Amino acid sequence: MPLKLLLQLSWRNLWRHRRRNGIMVLAIALAVTGVMLMNTLMRGMAAEMREAVIDNLTGHIKVIHPGYMADPGIGRGFEPEQGWERALADVPVAGWAQRVRVPAVIMSERETRGVQLVGVDPAQETISFLGSLSVDGEALSGAEDRRIVVGATLAEQLETSVGRRLVIMTQGADGLNREAGYRIAGTYDADSNALEKVFVFTGAQTVARLLESPAVTEVSLRLESGDDIPLALAELGAVFEDLDVKAWQDLEPQVASMVLVADFGLYIMYFVIMGALVFGLVNALVTAVMERVRELGMLRALGMRPRSVVAQVVVESTLVMTAGVVVGLALAVVCYLPFSGGIDLSAFSETMQMMGVRNIFTPRLEVADMVIVFVLSLVLGVLASLYPARRAVKVTPLDAMRR
Amino acid sequence: MRSARMASFAIAGVSLALVSGPLFAEDEIAVASVDATAVQLLQGALELTRGASSYTRLAMKIHRPDWERNMELEAWTQGQEDALIRFTAPAKDAGNATLKLADSMWTFVPQLKREARLPSSMMSQSWASSDFSYNDLSRSDNYLRYYEVQIVDRNQEDGHTVFSLQMTPYDDAPVVWGRETMVLRDDYVMLSQTFHDQDLIALKQMETRNIGPLGGREIPLVMRMSDLAEPDHWTEIRYLEADFDANVPASKFTRFALRGER
Numbered sequence: 001m002p003l004k005l006l007l008q009l010s011w012r013n014l015w016r017h018r019r020r021n022g023i024m025v026l027a028i029a030l031a032v033t034g035v036m037l038m039n040t041l042m043r044g045m046a047a048e049m050r051e052a053v054i055d056n057l058t059g060h061i062k063v064i065h066p067g068y069m070a071d072p073g074i075g076r077g078f079e080p081e082q083g084w085e086r087a088l089a090d091v092p093v094a095g096w097a098q099r100v101r102v103p104a105v106i107m108s109e110r111e112t113r114g115v116q117l118v119g120v121d122p123a124q125e126t127i128s129f130l131g132s133l134s135v136d137g138e139a140l141s142g143a144e145d146r147r148i149v150v151g152a153t154l155a156e157q158l159e160t161s162v163g164r165r166l167v168i169m170t171q172g173a174d175g176l177n178r179e180a181g182y183r184i185a186g187t188y189d190a191d192s193n194a195l196e197k198v199f200v201f202t203g204a205q206t207v208a209r210l211l212e213s214p215a216v217t218e219v220s221l222r223l224e225s226g227d228d229i230p231l232a233l234a235e236l237g238a239v240f241e242d243l244d245v246k247a248w249q250d251l252e253p254q255v256a257s258m259v260l261v262a263d264f265g266l267y268i269m270y271f272v273i274m275g276a277l278v279f280g281l282v283n284a285l286v287t288a289v290m291e292r293v294r295e296l297g298m299l300r301a302l303g304m305r306p307r308s309v310v311a312q313v314v315v316e317s318t319l320v321m322t323a324g325v326v327v328g329l330a331l332a333v334v335c336y337l338p339f340s341g342g343i344d345l346s347a348f349s350e351t352m353q354m355m356g357v358r359n360i361f362t363p364r365l366e367v368a369d370m371v372i373v374f375v376l377s378l379v380l381g382v383l384a385s386l387y388p389a390r391r392a393v394k395v396t397p398l399d400a401m402r403r
Numbered sequence: 404m405r406s407a408r409m410a411s412f413a414i415a416g417v418s419l420a421l422v423s424g425p426l427f428a429e430d431e432i433a434v435a436s437v438d439a440t441a442v443q444l445l446q447g448a449l450e451l452t453r454g455a456s457s458y459t460r461l462a463m464k465i466h467r468p469d470w471e472r473n474m475e476l477e478a479w480t481q482g483q484e485d486a487l488i489r490f491t492a493p494a495k496d497a498g499n500a501t502l503k504l505a506d507s508m509w510t511f512v513p514q515l516k517r518e519a520r521l522p523s524s525m526m527s528q529s530w531a532s533s534d535f536s537y538n539d540l541s542r543s544d545n546y547l548r549y550y551e552v553q554i555v556d557r558n559q560e561d562g563h564t565v566f567s568l569q570m571t572p573y574d575d576a577p578v579v580w581g582r583e584t585m586v587l588r589d590d591y592v593m594l595s596q597t598f599h600d601q602d603l604i605a606l607k608q609m610e611t612r613n614i615g616p617l618g619g620r621e622i623p624l625v626m627r628m629s630d631l632a633e634p635d636h637w638t639e640i641r642y643l644e645a646d647f648d649a650n651v652p653a654s655k656f657t658r659f660a661l662r663g664e665r
């Protein structure tokens with residue numbers, strides 16, 4: 001039986017029950033729209049978290065001492081050789097930074113807090129959130145700067161302000177305490193309060209002087225593209241033989257798994273919502289088949305092959321599904337476009353900052369996801385038609401005439 | 404908790420004197436700008452309640468608006484580095500001890516049968532929930548290394564010359580205060596010490612409330628540390644017994660002794 005005739009038959013059958021099939025198409029369309037919009041939010045959130053983590057002094061790749069994660073401190077420092085970055089000649093690198101980062105205690109006249117003291121060279125920090133930070137007061141002028149920059153939230157907790165002195169206490173490589181007073185050059189306002197409470201910045205040379213050690217505790221790299229991570233890992237591994245060269249996924253496994261969950265989230269949402277809908281579709285198709293028992297019997301009596309009967313039901317199901325998905329995807333795009341530039345959440349910024357989400361939230365609609373949804377729907381459409389098709393094939397001309 | 408760092412001079416004056424470091428540290432950056440008389444006064448005050456080795460018995464009263472607590476403790480010191488403090492009353496706290504050896508401090512709680520080295524993050528916490536911090540117990544050489552010391556006033560009182568000292572920490576000194584002021588008598592008895600924040604608002608004050616002879620010396624017998632930011636918060640320390648030339652065995656300053664075992 002030619003495909004064209006098959007399509008014609010199916011098409012006409014569908015139009016015989018406009019309301020029933022229309023409702024089905026609409027239900028599928030709304031489900032697809034819902035899934036897609038939810039997915040844009042999840043994608044946006046995952047991308048945000050990934051970016052935030054890469055920004056937050058992690059970078060794409062970090063070189064650390066193997067024992068640093070378990071026991072952070074200058075005792076787990078190292079001195080990178082001059083010119084190590086030449087090993088990465090064939091990987092496009094956005095930038096790198098060498099830092100000294102040690103746990104420390106910071107004290108004002110009234111309060112004491114535990115923080116991470118980070119010695120940086122501001123010129124290298126274009127790769128992290130430090131580069132684009134809004135600082136109240138003055139930013140660090142260089143690796144030699146003897147002042148500190150603290151988070152606005154921390155300054156508030158310590159009941160101190162720009163120009164005041166704070167005392168920082170930490171441990172040297174020999175395990176003995178080192179302490180000194182530092183003036184506050186400025187306070188910074190980061191996207192999340194958690195960051196502001198944790199990181200205290202000063203010049204790398206200043207920390208080196210306090211700790212009496214020229215070592216750094218980390219080298220952080222940002223690549224032009226996250227796709228180059230495996231290549232860069234291999235090349236850096238050869239340079240820093242005794243050290244750990246780690247991708248951000250290994251350094252921040254929680255965030256990496258959240259990003260992974262977002263990847264699977266699409267499938268989960270899709271199957272939960274569409275799985276329920278498919279039964280509706282099966283029901284509609286079975287009903288259509290049962291209504292047409294006499295007609296199918298006649299077609300069989302006229303010589304229509306069972307194969308063609310099956311094909312007809314499958315085509316019907318697929319047509320309904322395709323129509324629903326196309327409308328749904330179109331609707332999703334229409335709903336998404338006004339928000340594609342980002343949603344301004346500053347009205348709720350206090351709460352959002354606690355969750356580590358930035359003020360502007362950008363949902364992401366990805367073409368790849370749309371293709372996945374489309375293909376999955378076609379497969380689901382075919383699967384949904386199998387049972388109704390079997391029912392249709394079971395109709396013999398004899399059965400049909402008895403009705 | 405108001406965890407403020409006080410110069411230990413306060414306590415050194417009471418001879419809890421868990422003293423640290425040589426009085427004149429090797430890096431005497433500061434000394435040039437320090438008034439020689441002022442240095443002598445500070446040094447004298449430190450030495451007043453501390454011999455080569457000493458034994459003292461003290462009563463401590465922690466006062467809060469809603470409650471008050473009385474404790475008794477014994478303290479042994481040896482040289483300028485080592486000290487052991489043990490609470491003897493009330494029964495609940497008896498046996499709690501603090502040991503200082505050079506730069507390290509340990510605490511011992513008998514109920515837990517465990518000694519613990521104090522991490523640096525704890526050093527500014529309150530000691531035995533009093534108005535003193537661990538830092539107060541562990542330092543004494545701060546003055547000369549980290550402060551510019553000036554005598555701002557002299558008076559005659561009761562046959563003594565009374566000096567008012569003003570101590571301003573250097574910019575990179577590990578001192579949170581904006582300024583400390585101290586009133587000292589020419590016989591090295593400290594009358595008061597006040598800690599100001601960087602706006603020069605007074606936050607804490609140590610006052611001598613009674614002076615008298617004990618252990619063969621004229622010393623501040625009762626001293627009170629008040630939290631000026633929290634009205635009616637103070638801790639008072641009173642000497643019950645003192646021997647500034649006690650023969651304390653070196654075995655007193657070990658972690659074994661900290662556990663109270665003999």
